[in-house]
Amino acid sequence: DTEVTQTPKHLVMGMTNKKSLKCEQHMGHRAMYWYKQKAKKPPELMFVYSYEKLSINESVPSRFSPECPNSSLLNLHLHALQPEDSALYLCASSPRGSGGLSYEQYFGPGTRLTVT
Amino acid sequence: LAKTTQPISMDSYEGQEVNITCSHNNIATNDYITWYQQFPSQGPRFIIQGYKTKVTNEVASLFIPADRKSSTLSLPRVSLSDTAVYYCLVVRGFGNEKLTFGTGTRLTIIP
Numbered sequence: 001d002t003e004v005t006q007t008p009k010h011l012v013m014g015m016t017n018k019k020s021l022k023c024e025q026h027m028g029h030r031a032m033y034w035y036k037q038k039a040k041k042p043p044e045l046m047f048v049y050s051y052e053k054l055s056i057n058e059s060v061p062s063r064f065s066p067e068c069p070n071s072s073l074l075n076l077h078l079h080a081l082q083p084e085d086s087a088l089y090l091c092a093s094s095p096r097g098s099g100g101l102s103y104e105q106y107f108g109p110g111t112r113l114t115v116t
Numbered sequence: 117l118a119k120t121t122q123p124i125s126m127d128s129y130e131g132q133e134v135n136i137t138c139s140h141n142n143i144a145t146n147d148y149i150t151w152y153q154q155f156p157s158q159g160p161r162f163i164i165q166g167y168k169t170k171v172t173n174e175v176a177s178l179f180i181p182a183d184r185k186s187s188t189l190s191l192p193r194v195s196l197s198d199t200a201v202y203y204c205l206v207v208r209g210f211g212n213e214k215l216t217f218g219t220g221t222r223l224t225i226i227p
Contacts, residue, residue, distance in 0.1 A: 004159070033215075042203060042217035043160065090159045104150075105215060107159025 004108035006091050012114045015081060021111045023074040023091030032074040033105065034066060035090040043090055049074060081115045088112050118142040118206040120218035127224045134191045136221050138204030141185050149180060149187045152203045154220070160203060164189070199225045 004025045013019050023032065031050045035043040048056035049068040057066075063085075065077040074091055092105040121139040128134045140149065148167055152160040164171055166178040166187070177190040191198055201220040 042220055044217075045215065088157070092159065104162045104165070105160075107161065109158055112157070 004091055004093055004106050006089075006108035006111050008111060009109070010112045010114075012116060013078065013081065014116055015083070017081075018077070018079045020078065021076040021089055021091075021113075023076075023108055024072055025093040025106070026072055027093065027095075027106065028071075029093035029095050029106070030071060031094045032068060033092040033094075034064075034074070034076050035092065035107075037088040037090055037110070039087075047076075078113075081113075083115050086113055086115045117208055117216055118144065118147060120204045120206060122202075122204050122218055122221045124219065125222040125224070127226055128194055129226050130195055131193055134194050134198070134223065136189045136191075136202055136204075136223065137186060138189070138218070139186050140204070140206050143184050143206055144208070147206045147208050149178065149184075150205045150207050150215075151176070151178065151189050152205065152217070154201045154203065160217075163202075165207070194223075194225050196225050196227060199223060 004023060007022045011019060033048050034046040036046055037043040045058050046060045047054060047066045052068045052071055063080050067075040067077060088110040090110045091108045094105045118140045148165055150165040151163040153163050154160040164173055164176045164178045166180050168180045168184055171178045179188045189202060201222050203217045203220045205215055205217060207215060
């Protein structure tokens with residue numbers, strides 16, 4: 001299984017709502033990532049988890065809260081978002097041995113988020 | 117990490133070979149060059165990675181000159197399904213998880 005799955009595919013939420021995005025992989029990868037992609041722009045890294053620990057937070061606002069309950073699962077909790085947060089949210093994973101390269105990331109199809 | 121510069125867009129006819137060049141003047145010794153492909157409303161997909169000279173896999177070739185300040189992704193005999201955005205990235209090896217995507221090249225294949 002070489003697939004990263006993301007749910008839901010689409011999400012519409014109001015600015016006062018709380019919602020979560022889910023990402024799952026069963027490739028035994030130990031690094032997982034959240035990216036945000038606006039229309040016609042490249043993906044921007046938000047968070048990196050390595051061995052279930054948060055290793056990189058790219059100064060993301062606290063209204064985005066990541067969680068990695070186990071090595072296969074990654075969540076992104078959303079609260080009090082703004083309309084400008086509307087974007088495609090991509091999850092990725094990569095094999096990550098100690099000191100090894102993680103150049104090949106496997107991306108999921110993304111969740112299209114609209115904040116109204 | 118070295119920034120990359122690519123053409124914003126390219127057009128090519130079906131059946132032709134397409135070469136997309138990327139500039140990365142400030143590449144460091146332990147940096148690798150990586151290319152991803154992205155179709156609309158999908159996540160990027162890894163194509164190929166190299167350090168120097170030439171790398172070939174089943175879908176593409178990557179040419180990197182000795183000074184490593186540029187690289188060229190070569191797609192042989194393109195088809196309509198190769199219409200996508202192609203990103204060139206410089207990735208630091210040995211444990212750096214960060215991928216910084218450049219602006220990408222929008223490739224359109226014309227029938």
